[in-house]
Amino acid sequence: MRMMTSIGIQTSALRRVLREARCWIPNSLATSLLKKAISWEDAADFLKELKRLHARFRHPNVCDGCDEGDGLMKHEEVEVNTLVGDWRIIAKIARGFFGFVYKATNINSSVKATLKKAMKLEKAEGLLKEADIMKRLDHKNIVKLINVQEYQQCNQVVLIMEYMTGDPLSHRLAFQKNFSPNLALGIMKQMASAFAYMHSKNIVHRDIKLGNMLCNDQLEVKIIDLGLAFVSTQSKQLYDLRGTQGYMAPEIFFHNSYTGPPADVWSLGILFTQLLIGLEFDGLQIIKMSDDCTAYKVVYNPPPSASESLASLLTAMLHEKPVERLTRGGGLIPFSNCSI
Numbered sequence: 072m073r074m075m076t077s078i079g080i081q082t083s084a085l086r087r088v089l090r091e092a093r094c095w096i097p098n099s100l101a102t103s104l105l106k107k108a109i110s111w112e113d114a115a116d117f118l119k120e121l122k123r124l125h126a127r128f129r130h131p132n133v134c135d136g137c138d139e140g141d142g143l144m145k146h147e148e149v150e151v152n153t154l155v156g157d158w159r160i161i162a163k164i165a166r167g168f169f170g171f172v173y174k175a176t177n178i179n180s181s182v183k184a185t186l187k188k189a190m191k192l193e194k195a196e197g198l199l200k201e202a203d204i205m206k207r208l209d210h211k212n213i214v215k216l217i218n219v220q221e222y223q224q225c226n227q228v229v230l231i232m233e234y235m236t237g238d239p240l241s242h243r244l245a246f247q248k249n250f251s252p253n254l255a256l257g258i259m260k261q262m263a264s265a266f267a268y269m270h271s272k273n274i275v276h277r278d279i280k281l282g283n284m285l286c287n288d289q290l291e292v293k294i295i296d297l298g299l300a301f302v303s304t305q306s307k308q309l310y311d312l313r314g315t316q317g318y319m320a321p322e323i324f325f326h327n328s329y330t331g332p333p334a335d336v337w338s339l340g341i342l343f344t345q346l347l348i349g350l351e352f353d354g355l356q357i358i359k360m361s362d363d364c365t366a367y368k369v370v371y372n373p374p375p376s377a378s379e380s381l382a383s384l385l386t387a388m389l390h391e392k393p394v395e396r397l398t399r400g401g402g403l404i405p406f407s408n409c410s411i
């Protein structure tokens with residue numbers, strides 16, 4: 072039975088089937104299959120090929136032909152002591168959105184690292200994008216990429232990053248006694264410097280929140296989790312709803328188009344205010360909606376502990392209009408001279 076009659080219909084139908092198939096066929100294979108399939112006259116050939124591939128990739132956790140240690144390449148958790156190249160896993164740190172996060176040690180040098188391994192076939196591509204962004208960044212307050220290990224046969228990707236001791240900033244803010252405004256300002260300066268640098272490279276983080284900042288006992292901060300980051304251009308308008316509620320800029324929240332850096336600056340303004348007020352503050356409190364929910368305005372009162380200069384920087388970060396926010400011309404730089 073002919074299922075598809077014209078090349079046009081065939082192509083769109085194939086695309087749909089392949090989109091669904093991507094969860095068990097590696098991306099590269101799906102793409103080459105699509106290219107080949109367009110020239111096929113009959114859908115039966117295509118379905119036959121798809122069936123053959125399905126049988127081969129039926130078990131997404133199993134990869135034939137990978138000579139790595141047992142279990143490593145499966146898209147599931149791995150045991151302590153497993154070897155990933157020259158890195159031995161010594162502890163599990165977290166289970167994140169893209170994958171599993173482990174602490175590991177180098178078998179030759181004893182250097183520690185953090186490994187992030189894709190938990191599903193379709194997350195591997197996201198990890199590659201994250202690695203690509205990390206490669207472009209070199210700043211003491213942004214976690215560094217050491218290496219990426221890519222296993223193409225089974226679409227597995229492992230990021231090897233600098234290991235950071237300490238806790239997410241949210242933990243520190245919740246549990247550290249005497250989290251003073253002065254201490255908060257020290258952290259703001261480090262982060263303002265890191266984001267000014269990141270934006271100067273046209274990289275936008277898109278998931279700024281306390282949980283994505285690690286802080287050690289010396290109160291050094293490092294930005295992690297570039298999983299949603301992208302390279303922005305002035306002209307590129309974005310529409311997708313990305314980020315974390317409570318930190319999201321109102322233009323994203325209200326599904327307007329947005330460009331990257333101003334949205335980051337908003338989230339950073341929320342985070343800085345939390346450092347001064349506490350975890351009970353979140354961005355939704357300052358976005359006031361009209362009765363019919365079609366419009367909004369921002370009503371922000373800077374924390375009483377902020378000096379005049381700090382208060383005016385925070386207010387500028389949380390400006391209702393993205394173009395007015397502290398973004399242009401080294402907007403975040405004045406933090407370095409700010410006092411509390």
Ligand SMILES: Nc1ncnc2c1ncn2[C@@H]1O[C@H](COP(=O)(O)OP(=O)(O)O)[C@@H](O)[C@H]1O
Nearest residue numbers: 165167168169172185214233234235295296298
């Ligand atoms: N370089 C690192 N050093 C130490 N711990 C890390 C590092 N990167 C991530 N982590 C830990 O793993 C958790 C999840 O990592 P993250 O990159 O935020 O993944 P996700 O995208 O899933 O949120 C973090 O909250 C942090 O506790």
Ligand SMILES: [Mg+2]
Nearest residue numbers: 167282283296
């Ligand atoms: Mg995270």
